[in-house]
Amino acid sequence: MRNVNSQDEKRARRPRPQPAILGTFSRWLAGSRPGLAAMALVVGAAAGLGAAGFRWLIFSITWLVTGHDQFGQQGHAPSVHLPWLGFWFVLIVPILGGLLYGPVINRFAREARGHGVPEVMLAVAENGGRIRPPVTIVKALASAICIGVGGSVGREGPIVQIGSALASTFGQVVRMSERELRIIVACGAAGGIAATFNAPITGLFFGFEIVLREFSLDALFATSLAAVTGDLVSRAFFGSAPFFTGIPHDLVVVNDSAYLLIALLGVIAALIGTGFRTFLYRLEDLGDTVWNGRPEWARPAVGGLVLGLLLLALPQMYGVGYPVMDKVVAGHVVLWLVVIFMLGKILAASVTLSIGGSGGVFAPSLFVGAMAGTAYGIAANDVFGASVGPPAVYAVVGMAGVFGAAAQAPLTSIASVVEMTGNFTLTVPVMLATGISAALSKQLSYGSIYTTKLLRRGIDIERPRAGSELAGLRVADVMQPMSRGSSELSPVSGRNGHGPEPDWERLVGRVTAEGQPQALFADEDLGQALRQLVLYGHDGLPVISHDGCELRGWLTVQDLVGTLANRLAESKDEIERGAVAADVGFDDPETQAHVPPTPLGDYRSVEITVAADSPALGRCLGELELPAGALVVAAGDGAGLAAARADRKLGEGDRLIVLAPAGSPVPRSPSPSLL
Numbered sequence: 001m002r003n004v005n006s007q008d009e010k011r012a013r014r015p016r017p018q019p020a021i022l023g024t025f026s027r028w029l030a031g032s033r034p035g036l037a038a039m040a041l042v043v044g045a046a047a048g049l050g051a052a053g054f055r056w057l058i059f060s061i062t063w064l065v066t067g068h069d070q071f072g073q074q075g076h077a078p079s080v081h082l083p084w085l086g087f088w089f090v091l092i093v094p095i096l097g098g099l100l101y102g103p104v105i106n107r108f109a110r111e112a113r114g115h116g117v118p119e120v121m122l123a124v125a126e127n128g129g130r131i132r133p134p135v136t137i138v139k140a141l142a143s144a145i146c147i148g149v150g151g152s153v154g155r156e157g158p159i160v161q162i163g164s165a166l167a168s169t170f171g172q173v174v175r176m177s178e179r180e181l182r183i184i185v186a187c188g189a190a191g192g193i194a195a196t197f198n199a200p201i202t203g204l205f206f207g208f209e210i211v212l213r214e215f216s217l218d219a220l221f222a223t224s225l226a227a228v229t230g231d232l233v234s235r236a237f238f239g240s241a242p243f244f245t246g247i248p249h250d251l252v253v254v255n256d257s258a259y260l261l262i263a264l265l266g267v268i269a270a271l272i273g274t275g276f277r278t279f280l281y282r283l284e285d286l287g288d289t290v291w292n293g294r295p296e297w298a299r300p301a302v303g304g305l306v307l308g309l310l311l312l313a314l315p316q317m318y319g320v321g322y323p324v325m326d327k328v329v330a331g332h333v334v335l336w337l338v339v340i341f342m343l344g345k346i347l348a349a350s351v352t353l354s355i356g357g358s359g360g361v362f363a364p365s366l367f368v369g370a371m372a373g374t375a376y377g378i379a380a381n382d383v384f385g386a387s388v389g390p391p392a393v394y395a396v397v398g399m400a401g402v403f404g405a406a407a408q409a410p411l412t413s414i415a416s417v418v419e420m421t422g423n424f425t426l427t428v429p430v431m432l433a434t435g436i437s438a439a440l441s442k443q444l445s446y447g448s449i450y451t452t453k454l455l456r457r458g459i460d461i462e463r464p465r466a467g468s469e470l471a472g473l474r475v476a477d478v479m480q481p482m483s484r485g486s487s488e489l490s491p492v493s494g495r496n497g498h499g500p501e502p503d504w505e506r507l508v509g510r511v512t513a514e515g516q517p518q519a520l521f522a523d524e525d526l527g528q529a530l531r532q533l534v535l536y537g538h539d540g541l542p543v544i545s546h547d548g549c550e551l552r553g554w555l556t557v558q559d560l561v562g563t564l565a566n567r568l569a570e571s572k573d574e575i576e577r578g579a580v581a582a583d584v585g586f587d588d589p590e591t592q593a594h595v596p597p598t599p600l601g602d603y604r605s606v607e608i609t610v611a612a613d614s615p616a617l618g619r620c621l622g623e624l625e626l627p628a629g630a631l632v633v634a635a636g637d638g639a640g641l642a643a644a645r646a647d648r649k650l651g652e653g654d655r656l657i658v659l660a661p662a663g664s665p666v667p668r669s670p671s672p673s674l675l
Contacts, residue, residue, distance in 0.1 A: 036180055036222050040187045043170060044226030047163030047191030048233025054140050054159055055196070055238075061148025062319060065093050071150075072318035073327055090150060090315055091308035097149030098300030101142035102356060106297035109138035114353055115153065115361045116143075116161035118453040120189060120211055123168065125461040127579050127593075128531065129181035131168035132586070135161060142358040146300075150307060152317045152348030156196055157360025163192030163230075164211070177521050177546075178528050183219045186212035190223045191230030197243045198234060199419035203227035205412040210450065213461070242422030246326025249422035251393050253429050258388045262429045265376055265394060266401050266436030272342075272372050273405025274441050276365065277449040280350045281456065287354035296356065303355025310348055316341060317348035321367050328374055329395045335378050342371035361449055365403040366417075373398020396421050397433045404434040405441035408448040413438070458577055475529045476522040479543045479553035480643030482633075502627040504606065508656065509614035513607040517542055517659070518596035522552045533557050534575045536596045539641045542633045542659055544600065551659065554634045554643035602662045605633075610654040621656075622646030630660040 059069045066089075067080020076087040085092060105112050111119045112135055123131045143158035167188025171181040186207040194203030207223040208215065242249060253259070291299050311317060316324045328338055349364035376398065377391025396417055404413035413434045418427050441448075447455045447462075454461060504511045518536035520529060520543050533541060533555070540556035579593035586592040610616055616624055621632055621644055634641040634657040635648055641657060650656075 033218065033221075036183065036218060037225060039170065039174070039176075039180075039184055040222035040225040041229050043163070043167040043184055043187045044191035044194075044229030045233050046166045046170070047159075047188050047226065048195035048230035050136075050140070050162045050166060051159050051192050051195035051230065051234060052237045054144065054155065054162060057140060057144040058147050058155060058320075061144050065089075065149055066318075070319065070323050072316045072321055073323040074315075076315055087315070088312070090311040090318065091305075093149040094151070094304035094307040094311070095301050096304075097145050097151070098298075098302070098304040098355070098357075101145040101358060102300035103297040104138060105142050105300075105356070105358065106295075109135045110296075111135060112139040112142050112161070112358055113356055114157075114453065115359060115450075116157035117210065117360065118450050120161055120164040120185065121213070121450060121461060122454055122459060123164070124182045124185050124211055125213065126459065126531075126575065128178035128528070129168055129171065129176075129183075129185040131161075131165045131185065133165065133169045136165040136169070139165070139358065146352070146357045146359055147319050149304075150311050150318045151352040151357045151359050152307075152311075152319065152321065152345065152364065153352050153357060153359025153361070154320055154363025154366075155360060156193060156362040158358065159192040159196050160189045160206070160211070160360070163188035167191075175519075177519070177524060178532065179521075179524055182212065183216075183222050186219065187222050187226035191226040193230075194227040195230035195234035197416065197420050198231060198238065198240065199243065199416060200227040200231040202412060202416040202419050203230060205409075205415050209409045209412050210407065243420040244322070244326060244329075244422075246323075247329050247396065247421045247423075248392055250425075251390065251396060251421075251423045252425050253393060254389050255387050258393075259429065259432060261376075261380055261384075261388055262394070262397055262433050263436060265373065265397055266433035267440060268376065269369060269372065269398055269401025269433060270405040270437040270440035270444065272368060273365065273402040273437060273449075274444045276346050276350075276368060276402070277406050277445065277452060279346055280353065280361070280449065281452055283350040283354045287356075299356040303351070303357075307348070307351050307355065307357075310344075310351060314340070314344045314348070317344050320363050321345065322363070325367050325370050329370055329392050331391065333374075335375055338371050338375045338378070342368050342375065345371065361406070362403065362416075365406045365449070366399045369399035369402030370395045371398075372402060393426065393429070396423055396426055397429055400430045401433040401437040405437040406449040408438055408441055410434045410438040473526050474522065475520060475524050475526065475543055475555055476552065478526065478559050479522070479555040480559060481553040482551060482643060502630070502660070504608055504658075506615065507625050507627075508616045508658075509608045509610040511606060512609045512655070515605050516596060516599040516662070517603065517605040519544060519548070519600040520555060521546050529555060530557075531575050531579075535579055535594050539657070540634055542600065542605070542657075548600075551631055551633065554641070554657075556641060558640060600659070603659050604662050606658045606660050608656045608658060610650050610652060610656070612652050614650075614652075616650050617652060619650055620646060621648050621650070626658070627660065630658055633657050633659055 062071055063069055064081065065079060078086045079089045082089045109132065116139060120131070123129060139158050139161045143155065147153060147155060164185045167184045168181065171184040176184065189211045190203040190207030193206045194200040204223055204227045207227070212219055287303070324341065327333060328341065345364055345367045349361065352359060373395040374391050377394030380388045380394065381391060400413045400417040403416070404410045407413065414427070414430050417430055418424055451462060518532050518541055520532055520541040522543050523546055540554050542551060543553040543555050544550060545552055576593065580589045621635060624632065632644040635644050635654060636642050637651065637654050641655065
């Protein structure tokens with residue numbers, strides 16, 4: 001609840017009432033399994049279209065700058081559209097591109113900077129799945145410009161953020177609970193990845209293993225639907241062939257002894273993947289130190305000079321780099337140049353992100369892994385002969401191993417490489433190398449290439465949750481039930497803010513604070529309930545049924561049992577810090593973090609203090625005369641609030657929390673009190 005003195009500034013944040021039919025449809029989407037499935041289908045299709053549109057945008061900007069749909073494999077080739085610059089154009093266009101996307105990111109969505117996936121992970125883990133709608137447009141535009149002018153990063157991170165932001169926007173429009181919203185955001189990521197790489201299994205694992213980071217049947221079902229839908233939409237634009245068309249699709253391990261070499265490659269991949277992560281963030285630190293105190297909007301343009309010099313020396317690092325990867329794996333590049341490409345990609349991707357560029361790290365990880373695996377395979381053939389298999393086998397294994405080590409996500413790594421290359425016969429060797437690389441990476445470093453970005457902000461989304469010991473319990477198991485079972489939240493006159501304001505002081509007592517409460521559902525898990533209590537209701541929150549039609553009870557922090565209560569202080573700081581970090585794009589994230597994202601319909605919560613001259617003094621709650629539709633949900637003294645009971649007598653100084661239909665402003669109070 002907020003102070004009534006801040007009501008005028010906050011009034012604009014109240015959601016507008018929905019038409020009856022639209023409201024019913026929204027409740028069906030937000031509160032039922034069929035509705036969740038329908039949302040997953042919509043989100044998957046939207047993510048697929050977003051992925052197709054984003055790829056088209058990258059191709060268009062690349063063509064506009066270079067005269068080619070993809071650039072880099074041509075070496076020191078001039079731009080078709082800027083022939084007078086010769087091959088020097090790669091020195092100029094990163095600077096010009098930085099002048100375009102730098103101010104856009106800084107002004108409209110600062111969270112669009114970087115590789116995107118950590119912001120989605122943070123939104124799911126710490127912010128209930130909320131992602132600001134502008135992120136969709138800003139991320140698409142900024143990343144497309146960055147990659148199109150030579151940024152050596154991938155498109156999967158932006159597509160994940162674009163799909164997730166679309167999903168979050170849809171979920172917030174229909175007012176989904178935080179549990180369903182988090183699932184829908186994972187669906188957006190899954191649909192985007194599936195559409196980008198024609199890899200629905202990869203999309204499913206990415207949504208689970210990296211974004212959602214938890215398992216439930218509802219989430220599995222919804223994420224699967226979204227991934228398949230996104231893939232089908234993508235096939236309509238790009239066909240059904242495996243993503244890497246230049247890599248042979250019939251590779252096999254011809255000799256079982258080669259598995260020893262594959263296991264060793266897993267160890268090497270772990271070292272390379274961990275080294276990539278370490279180098280990336282150390283270079284970011286260096287960039288932050290050099291740029292300290294200067295305007296962030298200009299950083300990509302000034303840093304573009306460094307990127308341009310690198311591209312001038314090694315033009316194959318221009319953009320995503322998939323054509324170069326195909327050429328190397330096909331065996332058209334000598335060993336020493338393969339090693340240079342590997343080191344060059346690590347440097348180019350790190351420079352692009354360190355100067356404030358926007359793009360993903362998935363593609364650079366695959367590129368580095370393919371180079372490392374190819375070089376390893378060539379060396380193995382030189383030492384042991386052709387019996388160990390072609391270098392392309394080790395290239396495929398290296399791709400999975402390096403990404404598995406960098407992301408510490410073995411399932412996603414295995415599925416991605418197998419699906420994207422079409423080499424399902426290599427599943428076993430890929431599993432072997434990826435399992436080794438991911439496990440060794442976990443031993444070598446805490447945090448993946450994604451979570452390290454959050455760790456540097458002080459956010460550890462992999463920490464043990466305060467409610468992990470109570471994972472099987474829901475809000476309904478620990479809430480204080482209403483004294484008469486349940487109370488109906490039914491439409492009444494004046495609900496839409498046009499009726500007269502009740503005279504609370506005459507009926508009960510002086511109004512000390514009012515606000516619109518967060519909707520806490522009876523079937524939510526306690527971990528999410530704790531987060532919402534910390535951010536939106538320190539004294540407690542009303543608990544309603546999943547269909548939003550019944551008031552079921554009142555939940556306070558004190559109601560969370562044993563272990564959960566003991567860890568409350570630590571969890572509160574972490575939750576607040578995480579929510580503020582997730583709202584980085586807002587001008588005032590500290591305030592925005594406490595604005596309820598899913599307010600309870602057209603109700604507001606009213607806090608009333610019983611004074612010495614109150615007509616309610618000495619009366620029981622059940623005897624109070626309240627306006628139509630108003631319900632007392634909690635009452636208490638200085639010791640705290642508890643669920644309202646009809647036989648509770650009111651004394652001087654007692655506080656009441658009333659759910660009332662939204663109406664005209666309540667009288668201002670000189671004695672603020674926050675819920």
